[in-house]
Amino acid sequence: MALHWLLALMILGALGVGLYMTGLPFSPARLKLYNWHKWAGVTILALSALRLLWRLTHRPPAAPPMPAWQQRAAHGAHVALYVFFFAVPLAGWAYSSAAGFPVVLFGVLPLPDFVGPDRALSETLKPVHQWLAYGLAAVIALHVAAALKHHFVDRDGLLLRMMPARRRAESPVQPIRS
Numbered sequence: 001m002a003l004h005w006l007l008a009l010m011i012l013g014a015l016g017v018g019l020y021m022t023g024l025p026f027s028p029a030r031l032k033l034y035n036w037h038k039w040a041g042v043t044i045l046a047l048s049a050l051r052l053l054w055r056l057t058h059r060p061p062a063a064p065p066m067p068a069w070q071q072r073a074a075h076g077a078h079v080a081l082y083v084f085f086f087a088v089p090l091a092g093w094a095y096s097s098a099a100g101f102p103v104v105l106f107g108v109l110p111l112p113d114f115v116g117p118d119r120a121l122s123e124t125l126k127p128v129h130q131w132l133a134y135g136l137a138a139v140i141a142l143h144v145a146a147a148l149k150h151h152f153v154d155r156d157g158l159l160l161r162m163m164p165a166r167r168r169a170e171s172p173v174q175p176i177r178s
């Protein structure tokens, strides 16, 4: 739950800063935002690895009753989210390397370059990173819409059980292990 909400905040931040910074004129402020964006992105990548490891070693609570197609759609969306959690930052990192800007995490830890400076490759990777980020935003929108539908239409407690303090008190959906 902690990783879910931390990553949600960081990913929305990276999306917002990413969209904002590319429209800025060249300036120290733009450079600073590019660095913050890269550091947030690399942290998201590391936390996503931790999250995937956690997800693979801990069974989540059972889903509330719902039609089979909705279960399949939810599973598909979750798989897509995990794919994007890795693909978006990796594409950004590779783009930065190809463009000749190595990533120095938090300004102190130089990270390895995926690829050497390569202008043609960087021109390919830039829209790849951009469109993967838009794809991630689209799946997040679907995920949020589904969560709100469960909360307001189905009223099955699915969203409440993602709220740490209220999980056990209010959710009619019982976790497998409680």
Ligand code: HEM
Pocket (backbone or CB within 6 Å): 011, 014, 015, 016, 018, 019, 022, 034, 037, 038, 039, 040, 041, 042, 044, 085, 088, 089, 090, 092, 093, 094, 095, 096, 103, 126, 129, 130, 133, 134, 136
């Ligand atoms: C989940 C993590 C990330 C998200 C959601 C994200 C999202 C975005 C978005 C929305 C843009 C603007 C695209 C546009 O409309 O032009 C962008 C641009 C950019 N991102 Fe990321 N990004 C992430 C991780 C990273 C990482 C890890 C790096 C590098 C280490 C990176 C490097 C860049 C760079 C250099 C640009 C500017 C591209 C340009 O100059 O047009 N991003 N990102």
